[in-house]
Amino acid sequence: MSDIVEEENTHGIGVPVRRREDLRFITGKGNYTDDISQPGQVHALFCRSPLARANITSLDFTDAMQVPGVIACYSGKEMVKDEIGDLPCGWMVNSKDGSEMLSAPHPPLAVDTVNYVGEPFAIVIAESIEAARQGVDAAAVEFEELNPVVDLSTAAQSEQLYEGIPNNRAYQWALGDEEATRTAFAKASHVTSLELSNNRLIPNAIEPRACLGAYDSSTGDYTLYTTSQNPHLERLVLSAFVNIAPEHKLRIIAPDVGGGFGSKIFIYPEETSVIWAAAKVGKPIKWVAERGESFLADAHGRDHLTQAELAMDEAGRFTGLRVKTAANLGAYLSTFGSSVPTYLYGTLLAGQYKTPNIYVEVDGIYTNTAPVDAYRGAGRPEATYVVERIVEQAARELGKDPADLRRMNMIQPEDFPYETPVALTYDTGNYEASLDKALELIDYAGFENRRSDSAERGKRRGIGFACYIEACGLAPSKLAIELGAGVGLYESGEIRFNATGSVSVFTGSHSHGQGHETTFSQIVSDKLGVPYDQVEVIHGDTGRMEFGLGTYGSRSLAVGGSALYAAADKIIEKGRKIAAHMMEADLESVSFDKGQFLVDDSNQSLSIQEVAFASYVPANYPEDLEPGLSEKAFYDPKNFTYPAGTHIAEVEIDIEVGSVELVDFVAVDDFGHIINPMVVHGQVHGGLAQGVGQAMFENCVYDDFGQLLTGSFMDYCMPRADDLPNFRVDTTVTPCTHNPLGVKGCGEAGAIGSPAAVMNAITHALGVKDISMPATPEKVWQSIRGE
Amino acid sequence: MQVSLKVNGEEHNLDVSPSKLLVDFVREDLGLTGTHVGCDTSQCGACTVHLDGRAVKSCSILVAQIDGAEVLTIEGIGTTEDLHPMQAAFRECHALQCGFCTPGMIMQAIELIESTPDLDDDRIREGLKGNICRCTGYQNIVKAIQMVADTK
Numbered sequence: 001m002s003d004i005v006e007e008e009n010t011h012g013i014g015v016p017v018r019r020r021e022d023l024r025f026i027t028g029k030g031n032y033t034d035d036i037s038q039p040g041q042v043h044a045l046f047c048r049s050p051l052a053r054a055n056i057t058s059l060d061f062t063d064a065m066q067v068p069g070v071i072a073c074y075s076g077k078e079m080v081k082d083e084i085g086d087l088p089c090g091w092m093v094n095s096k097d098g099s100e101m102l103s104a105p106h107p108p109l110a111v112d113t114v115n116y117v118g119e120p121f122a123i124v125i126a127e128s129i130e131a132a133r134q135g136v137d138a139a140a141v142e143f144e145e146l147n148p149v150v151d152l153s154t155a156a157q158s159e160q161l162y163e164g165i166p167n168n169r170a171y172q173w174a175l176g177d178e179e180a181t182r183t184a185f186a187k188a189s190h191v192t193s194l195e196l197s198n199n200r201l202i203p204n205a206i207e208p209r210a211c212l213g214a215y216d217s218s219t220g221d222y223t224l225y226t227t228s229q230n231p232h233l234e235r236l237v238l239s240a241f242v243n244i245a246p247e248h249k250l251r252i253i254a255p256d257v258g259g260g261f262g263s264k265i266f267i268y269p270e271e272t273s274v275i276w277a278a279a280k281v282g283k284p285i286k287w288v289a290e291r292g293e294s295f296l297a298d299a300h301g302r303d304h305l306t307q308a309e310l311a312m313d314e315a316g317r318f319t320g321l322r323v324k325t326a327a328n329l330g331a332y333l334s335t336f337g338s339s340v341p342t343y344l345y346g347t348l349l350a351g352q353y354k355t356p357n358i359y360v361e362v363d364g365i366y367t368n369t370a371p372v373d374a375y376r377g378a379g380r381p382e383a384t385y386v387v388e389r390i391v392e393q394a395a396r397e398l399g400k401d402p403a404d405l406r407r408m409n410m411i412q413p414e415d416f417p418y419e420t421p422v423a424l425t426y427d428t429g430n431y432e433a434s435l436d437k438a439l440e441l442i443d444y445a446g447f448e449n450r451r452s453d454s455a456e457r458g459k460r461r462g463i464g465f466a467c468y469i470e471a472c473g474l475a476p477s478k479l480a481i482e483l484g485a486g487v488g489l490y491e492s493g494e495i496r497f498n499a500t501g502s503v504s505v506f507t508g509s510h511s512h513g514q515g516h517e518t519t520f521s522q523i524v525s526d527k528l529g530v531p532y533d534q535v536e537v538i539h540g541d542t543g544r545m546e547f548g549l550g551t552y553g554s555r556s557l558a559v560g561g562s563a564l565y566a567a568a569d570k571i572i573e574k575g576r577k578i579a580a581h582m583m584e585a586d587l588e589s590v591s592f593d594k595g596q597f598l599v600d601d602s603n604q605s606l607s608i609q610e611v612a613f614a615s616y617v618p619a620n621y622p623e624d625l626e627p628g629l630s631e632k633a634f635y636d637p638k639n640f641t642y643p644a645g646t647h648i649a650e651v652e653i654d655i656e657v658g659s660v661e662l663v664d665f666v667a668v669d670d671f672g673h674i675i676n677p678m679v680v681h682g683q684v685h686g687g688l689a690q691g692v693g694q695a696m697f698e699n700c701v702y703d704d705f706g707q708l709l710t711g712s713f714m715d716y717c718m719p720r721a722d723d724l725p726n727f728r729v730d731t732t733v734t735p736c737t738h739n740p741l742g743v744k745g746c747g748e749a750g751a752i753g754s755p756a757a758v759m760n761a762i763t764h765a766l767g768v769k770d771i772s773m774p775a776t777p778e779k780v781w782q783s784i785r786g787e
Numbered sequence: 788m789q790v791s792l793k794v795n796g797e798e799h800n801l802d803v804s805p806s807k808l809l810v811d812f813v814r815e816d817l818g819l820t821g822t823h824v825g826c827d828t829s830q831c832g833a834c835t836v837h838l839d840g841r842a843v844k845s846c847s848i849l850v851a852q853i854d855g856a857e858v859l860t861i862e863g864i865g866t867t868e869d870l871h872p873m874q875a876a877f878r879e880c881h882a883l884q885c886g887f888c889t890p891g892m893i894m895q896a897i898e899l900i901e902s903t904p905d906l907d908d909d910r911i912r913e914g915l916k917g918n919i920c921r922c923t924g925y926q927n928i929v930k931a932i933q934m935v936a937d938t939k
Binding site for chain 2: 018019021022023024025026027028029030032034035204205206207208256257258259261288290291292512513514515678679681682683685686687688689690712713714718719720721722724726727750
């Protein structure tokens with residue numbers, strides 16, 4: 001049974017503490033990768049393919065090496081010679097017939113063929129960026145042009161791109177009971193069908209990717225500063241698979257990172273080439289992407305074509321959902337590219353509903369486009385888009401109120417834990433509570449009046465819902481590894497009391513805007529009763545913390561925060577032993593509360609700072625206990641967390657010009673307990689902006705030849721301040737049942753629910769079944785005219 | 788070529804390449820790395836500084852163009868101990884997340900406040916058109932600017 005719990009406002013947890021990291025960012029003292037330089041540093045630029053598919057027939061650096069300042073040029077062949085491995089995909093996805101995923105070989109620098117525009121095939125290193133640029137221009141390359149495969153809808157029937165990969169298909173994955181679902185459809189009294197596309201997006205963190213690689217020949221140590229969301233994973237891959245150096249000789253530092261949104265999870269060709277080349281030239285090498293390179297060569301997001309059918313009984317209860325999706329993987333399988341349209345997508349198709357039979361098939365398809373991988377939400381926005389668009393359409397076909405149809409199909413609080421037909425077990429939730437709150441906030445009852453007002457002004461108004469669910473804090477490791485994950489999915493945390501009572505906290509999570517330095521300090525301060533300003537959080541350096549899996553999938557608090565909680569428990573346990581000894585009390589009689597060790601039925605107490613000091617100056621100290629007060633923990637989640645909520649969008653459309661104004665947007669989310677509501681609201685705003693961007697503005701377009709037509713901020717429509725409304729956000733709380741903080745994760749929800757809500761509102765206003773994202777004025781105008 | 792410039796109140800007489808961009812000059816030659824580069828088409832505004840009191844994109848200005856000018860960067864408007872009201876408002880309103888667009892956003896916001904009377908939500912949003920933030924959805928940035936505007 002899941003009840004709505006009123007949040008208690010205690011010290012530390014739950015307080016909107018202003019962020020400590022802000023002080024350096026607002027004064028221009030942030031320390032991003034491009035802000036770091038080393039003596040003797042040289043610069044790298046890449047030769048990138050101008051063609052979507054071609055054989056490299058010759059590559060000659062003679063002229064490039066003549067350019068003053070150019071010191072080295074290397075091709076993919078040199079990397080092969082040095083036994084540098086291909087970039088691996090970290091998740092093995094089997095096809096429904098049991099066969100293994102077919103991976104296209106992905107060398108860091110293309111060797112014989114290039115497979116997307118922008119693919120790097122050589123690195124030019126020079127004393128200045130200008131010289132490197134001239135060197136790139138002077139590199140003499142000849143290509144034999146091949147027919148590119150660009151269009152996802154025909155790619156499986158097009159020319160085969162890779163030997164041994166027929167139909168350009170990496171896998172044909174399936175989940176659910178096909179036969180039972182077929183039966184459900186046979187018995188259905190109504191079936192709603194919908195064809196949907198989920199538009200391809202370019203992440204565009206405002207800090208472009210960058211790296212600075214250095215090699216110390218006296219020790220054999222490599223150091224790579226890089227814009228990474230997960231430096232330890234980067235080290236693991238570069239060591240174990242790519243063969244740069246053993247892990248203990250490779251240090252990865254991800255300093256301040258200017259946004260990631262998924263795109264900085266992956267192990268890319270550029271930093272791989274730079275750290276390898278740094279040893280060859282014996283100088284530190286810096287590379288900073290130009291925005292044009294980010295557009296071409298950062299992993300893109302989404303890009304699905306889907307056919308969906310929803311079966312219902314005569315009352316409107318969902319009895320079956322059948323989904324067939326073609327997912328564009330791009331030219332190569334990026335680090336987690338295989339898992340996004342499968343385990344992070346198909347498993348979410350139950351949504352908030354009790355649909356008993358679900359079957360999904362996903363074809364992972366190669367095309368001559370940039371690799372596609374996780375982008376904020378990663379699979380879950382795509383799943384939500386399918387479920388929430390088809391449910392809305394079903395309501396229209398049945399003549400039912402879309403809120404009512406959802407409500408009657410929702411999993412109820414007493415149903416938890418709830419096992420879905422697509423492999424997940426939801427631990428808790430109260431979906432109607434979020435729906436009710438959102439309906440009230442948007443004044444659903446007043447919609448028809450507002451619609452009439454709009455009509456009087458010659459405008460069309462629409463309202464659209466999305467009741468989303470997501471799975472965060474990917475887990476547990478054993479299950480994920482059984483399903484093909486190449487790494488565990490735990491997180492590490494270490495709490496180190498210094499002798500004088502301050503606390504250094506090390507986390508394997510990485511903050512690139514999320515504010516962990518503040519929120520993780522709140523957790524530790526709250527749990528250990530240490531003043532907030534005596535706690536410091538350190539992250540992003542494989543040389544300073546043992547291990548970590550970084551930040552993605554809204555996992556940092558649920559997994560990384562839980563690791564810190566577990567480490568704090570160990571601190572308290574050891575502290576009790578020390579305190580019991582010092583106060584000459586039985587261990588059983590010593591408890592801990594708000595920073596004090598207390599002896600039952602006495603007025604004796606010791607502060608945790610006094611105990612910490614005693615642990616480092618062990619004069620009066622238990623003989624069988626090691627000195628020091630420092631503990632680490634690895635936390636492996638028992639289950640995913642399941643944030644959920646209702647997003648409602650209201651739009652007004654100018655039918656003369658087709659422009660859509662998002663006049664109101666309400667998001668009511670259940671993230672479990674909240675550590676810092678200010679940060680949570682900020683995360684929701686940002687996610688919503690990206691989701692609204694997908695629905696209304698953003699679109700990655702390749703032409704038939706595989707040339708990227710949206711390769712700059714002039715062509716790719718980023719949401720700007722005057723494109724967006726003030727979002728109205730609120731929360732409900734059902735605490736997660738299986739992590740110690742009762743938290744779920746808030747980073748992606750905004751981007752997950754909002755596209756479906758906005759598109760449901762637009763199609764509602766227009767009275768049409770579908771319009772493809774982004775709903776640009778041109779498309780809307782054509783739709784109004786029935787074109 | 789010889790150019791003299793005042794940056795954050797400090798005089799610089801220098802011999803620069805005619806192709807040197809202002810943003811590269813402040814970042815590389817002066818080590819003022821608070822001014823950022825987020826694009827290559829003058830679209831994102833991360834490099835916004837003040838040039839003789841006006842907000843400009845420093846990626847689009849050659850040092851050679853601005854002999855005798857006064858330049859103000861994010862480092863010149865306030866310190867951790869003595870924040871500019873706009874810096875303080877950005878922190879108070881959670882108007883930043885990753886912080887990369889923030890210096891440019893703050894420099895633009897300061898000019899907006901100084902040049903536009905009666906700022907409201909629409910005018911602030913209009914005035915931020917040239918600065919892209921990918922993290923915040925702009926909402927708290929608008930709030931921060933309004934907060935400063937309201938105290939003027």
